[in-house]
Amino acid sequence: MGIFDRFKGGISEDAVREALKAVQDPDLHRDIVSLGFVKKVDIKGKKVHVVVELTTPACPVKEQLQAQCREVVEALEGVDEAHIEMTAQTPKRRDTIPDLVKEALGGVKSIIAVASGKGGVGKSTSTVNLAYGLAQAGSKVGILDADIYGPSMMQMTKVGKPEETRGQLIVPPQFGGVKIISVGMFTEAKQAQMLRGPMVAQIIRQFLTQIDWGELDYLLIDYPPGTGDIQLTLSQIAPITGAVVVTTPQEVALIDVRKAISMFDTLKVPVLGVVETMSYFICDGCEKKHYIFREGGGRRVAKEHGLPMIGEIPIEPKVAADSDDGKPLVISSPDSIAAKAYLDAAGQVAAQQSIVSSQSEGALSHFKLEWE
Numbered sequence: 001m002g003i004f005d006r007f008k009g010g011i012s013e014d015a016v017r018e019a020l021k022a023v024q025d026p027d028l029h030r031d032i033v034s035l036g037f038v039k040k041v042d043i044k045g046k047k048v049h050v051v052v053e054l055t056t057p058a059c060p061v062k063e064q065l066q067a068q069c070r071e072v073v074e075a076l077e078g079v080d081e082a083h084i085e086m087t088a089q090t091p092k093r094r095d096t097i098p099d100l101v102k103e104a105l106g107g108v109k110s111i112i113a114v115a116s117g118k119g120g121v122g123k124s125t126s127t128v129n130l131a132y133g134l135a136q137a138g139s140k141v142g143i144l145d146a147d148i149y150g151p152s153m154m155q156m157t158k159v160g161k162p163e164e165t166r167g168q169l170i171v172p173p174q175f176g177g178v179k180i181i182s183v184g185m186f187t188e189a190k191q192a193q194m195l196r197g198p199m200v201a202q203i204i205r206q207f208l209t210q211i212d213w214g215e216l217d218y219l220l221i222d223y224p225p226g227t228g229d230i231q232l233t234l235s236q237i238a239p240i241t242g243a244v245v246v247t248t249p250q251e252v253a254l255i256d257v258r259k260a261i262s263m264f265d266t267l268k269v270p271v272l273g274v275v276e277t278m279s280y281f282i283c284d285g286c287e288k289k290h291y292i293f294r295e296g297g298g299r300r301v302a303k304e305h306g307l308p309m310i311g312e313i314p315i316e317p318k319v320a321a322d323s324d325d326g327k328p329l330v331i332s333s334p335d336s337i338a339a340k341a342y343l344d345a346a347g348q349v350a351a352q353q354s355i356v357s358s359q360s361e362g363a364l365s366h367f368k369l370e371w372e
């Protein structure tokens with residue numbers, strides 16, 4: 001800015017930036033100027049154009065921040081109109097990606113494990129809808145279906161099989177703009193059930209090293225249920241940046257989800273929060289929430305471990321029907337209550353990942369060699 005600029009139209013860039021310091025990011029608890037989010041301030045007469053860059057396109061408070069920015073800038077004397085342009089750039093990883101997975105996963109900014117202690121709790125349904133929710137907000141997303149004994153992504157989406165390679169790497173096919181790789185693309189169902197431990201470890205390794213994911217904001221890994229060898233192998237080879245744990249509200253599911261949280265704690269993978277599925281049912285006539293499997297179990301576990309509650313997804317026949325038809329609910333029925341809950345949850349996942357990534361050097365910092 002030239003030294004006379006501040007006298008030209010009355011309003012200066014400094015004054016605009018100063019005013020914007022009043023706008024706080026509610027998740028990061030700092031103002032958007034000191035966070036470096038204000039990328040550009042253009043002043044033309046009494047009109048001000050501000051470019052704000054967030055750390056994720058799926059930011060759940062994007063509109064709120066935009067409105068606050070407009071309000072503080074328009075409150076300045078000499079400003080008639082403020083146009084606040086919201087953009088997003090997910091930050092690059094700050095940790096070192098191990099050489100083994102560098103070629104496949106080097107361009108992926110966040111790798112999120114979607115795990116559950118128990119089977120059948122809605123983990124794969126959550127993976128799909130969180131992924132498409134993030135993609136709908138403008139993020140580049142991939143899904144790795146590593147649920148080796150029960151891969152379901154080819155059923156839950158209409159993705160085809162991979163057909164291209166780039167060098168030694170397999171190019172993942174896409175469905176609705178999301179890149180997908182599933183164990184089911186390479187094994188017959190019966191074959192998968194008969195795999196022995198070492199073979200499973202070998203497949204997982206191939207999956208994490210031989211897929212050309214390219215540039216992605218988020219790669220969601222659909223974990224097999226449980227906390228055994230496969231989950232450990234996955235978490236040790238894949239440089240996971242955060243985990244989402246999925247449960248239903250009953251105590252039997254909660255016991256196992258606590259084990260999943262404890263596994264991630266041991267592995268020093270930050271848990272982003274808890275998704276509770278099949279939380280309640282709203283019947284057509286009465287609009288009342290019926291807590292079929294008891295109320296608040298997921299919230300209780302989240303509180304016990306000091307974790308955020310990412311979402312409570314109702315039981316809705318449409319969820320199962322759309323899944324069976326290969327249609328991600330957030331795309332096919334975006335106005336359904338479950339889809340809205342999933343879209344909110346996707347925003348929460350993005351927000352929590354941004355918080356965790358801004359706080360730590362990255363999930364892999366504990367892998368540093370002793371003498372470093």
Ligand SMILES: Nc1ncnc2c1ncn2[C@@H]1O[C@H](COP(=O)(O)OP(=O)(O)OP(=O)(O)O)[C@@H](O)[C@H]1O
Pocket residue numbers: 116118119120121122123124125126147150152225277278313314315316317319320321323324338
């Ligand atoms: N909110 C919901 N409302 C109704 N049905 C649901 C809901 N969430 C999941 N389902 C259905 O429940 C069944 C199990 O869901 P899903 O396959 O996602 O569970 P999972 O935890 O991944 O299971 P697995 O352990 O076998 O991998 C599916 O038929 C799915 O369509």
